[in-house]
Amino acid sequence: MKKEHWICGGASCEAPLFRRSFWLDRTERFQSARLEICGLGYFLFYINGKRISDQELMPAMTDYASVLGCETTYPVWEERSVHRCRYLSFDLLPYLKAGENVLAVRLGNGWYHQTERIAEGKFVFGLPKLWFELTLTDADGRQEWIESDRQTLWHPGGLLKNNLFLGEVRDLRKEPEGWQDPGADLSGWKPAQPVHAPETLLEEQTCPPDRVIRKLYPILIGEHDGRKIYDCRENIAGRVVLSCLGKKGECITVRHAEELAADGTLDFESAGGSDQLQQDHYICDGRIQTLHPLFCWHGFRYFETEGPCEVLCAEVIHTDVAVTSSFSCSDPVLNWLYEAYIRTQLDNYHGCIPSDCPHRERLGYTGDGQLTAETAMLLLDTKELYRKWYQDILDSQGAETGHIPHTAPFLGGGGGPGIRGKGAAAGGIYQYVLLLAWIAGNDANFRKNE
Incomplete structure (x- = not known):
């Protein structure tokens, strides 16, 4: 029974914290405890102070709501066919x-509340908001519900800024002590504010999630003006993990780039230049702790750190898609080409879409998707990913003309959508991905919307 009681924090808070306390006399009488939860744009959750899921960047991106009121760099004349949000389910018993x-x-903001972007306009669908329902079922089938109602409390957190393209600013001094734990000090916490449910379908997420897939151990290659420069030795999509060693009030900055300039400093041009630096800032609270971005990833090989910290590792993050192929021959160039393709394709899977790049635009371009789909289906287990993205393509069609835009989910993108549905855009993706799925042997459910 989904009552869909959505809540939010303060109007100026981009990354609110919520906690919902509930009391149980004993847990043995329950046979199941199923949590259904959706946080827009992204969320992390804890039960009794523990993070129990290794999924990142939840939920997967979709066409959340109408784009007609968003700031775009070209006219958007037509509503999308379907708006959809995904919730996730977890066993809490x-x-x-x-x-x-x-x-x-x-x-966090995710794709739902992107207020800064150097190209293709701003897509803001509303303030970050939360819905959850915990269903407790006993041996006789009787049920109790714990919901996202006004018994849920909220408080501003230390995450002052979070942006997919520009990184995060986190003031550790402003994190409420033990906010995830039972028995926490609730001074300053307020009842969450009810908000209207998004005008969208709310469906369970069944596609593969994003996860930390690998860890790399970067090497220090130089220092410039107090900034230490590191090399991951391969291009990745992910984040840098640090140990914070600073005194209270001291700052740590991490900047990311794909290339180095001639003088050995970072060259930011490929990710947007100085107008769109991928950088994270931390303000220390005096305690030694592990730090990394919470609601974004960066595309980079090199990074620099400034401030009192120790680099622990770099984590590769992408949609959890298995490699189902292997290749080896006597030519090292061909072997490298295979490995480079696998890494490149996986680095461009986030939110269960195939993107054009993991830093500058990060969008599901339907033209780019046509070019990469055949190879991806041959070498990777992409069935569920393309099933989800195919649904995104159907959802993004114009409600009146059926026009397929150049990105799906539709969040803008270079090239424009054509003129009142008459531009070809990249609409051939509809038939092409379906044909490839058929050839690749994907099951009939993939083709149900043919």
């Missing part, structure tokens, strides 16, 4: 205990 239990959630 092993983590519940007698007494007070706390479900805690941190929200």
Whole structure:
């Protein structure tokens, strides 16, 4: 029973914290405890202080709502066919205990609330918002519900800024102590504000999630004006993990780039230049702790650090798609080409879409998707990814003309959508991906919308 009680924090808070306490006399009487949850744009959640899911950047991106009111660099004349949001489900039964239990959630902007972007306009669908429903079922089938209602409390967090393209600013001094834990000090916490549910379909996410797939250990290659420069030795989509060693109030900055300039400093041009630096800032609270961005990834090989920190590793993050092929021959160039393709394709899977690049635009261009689909289906287990993206393409069609735009989900993009549905754009993706899926042997459910 989805009552869809959506809540938010303050109007000026980009990354609010929420906690919902509930008390259980004993847990043995319950046979299941199923949490259904959606946080827009992204969310992280904890139960009794523990993060129980290794999924990142939840939920997968979709056509959230009407784009007619968004700031675009060209006219958008037509509504999309379907708006859709995904919720995720988790089994909480092993983590519940007698007494007070706390479900805690941190929200981020994701694609839902992007206020800064150097190209293709701003797409803001509303403030970050949260819905959840925890269903407790006993042996007799009787059910109790814990919901995202006004018993849920909220508080501003230390994440002051979070942007997919520009990175994050996090002030560790402003994080409420033990906010995810039972028995926390609730001074300053307020009841969450009810908001209208998004005018969208709310469906369970069944496609593969984004995860930390690999860890790399960068090498220090130089220093310039107090900034240490590191090399991951391959281009990745992901994040840098640091140990914070600063005193209270000291700052740490991390900047990312794909290339080096002639003088050995970072060259930011490929990701947008100085107008769109991929950088993260941390303000220390005096405690040693591990830090990394929470709601974004960066595209980079090189990075620089400034401030009191130690680099622990770099984490590669992308949609969890298995490599189902292998290649080896006597020519090292061909072997490198295969490995480089695999890394490149995987680095461009986020939110279960195939993107054009993991830094500058990050969009599901339907033209680029046509070019890469055949090779991807041959070498990777992409069935569920393309099933999800195919649904995104159908959702993004114009409600009146059926025109397929040049990105799906439709979030702008270079090239424009054509003139009142008459431009060819990249609409051939509709038939082409379907044909490739057929040839690749994907099951009939993939083709149900043919």
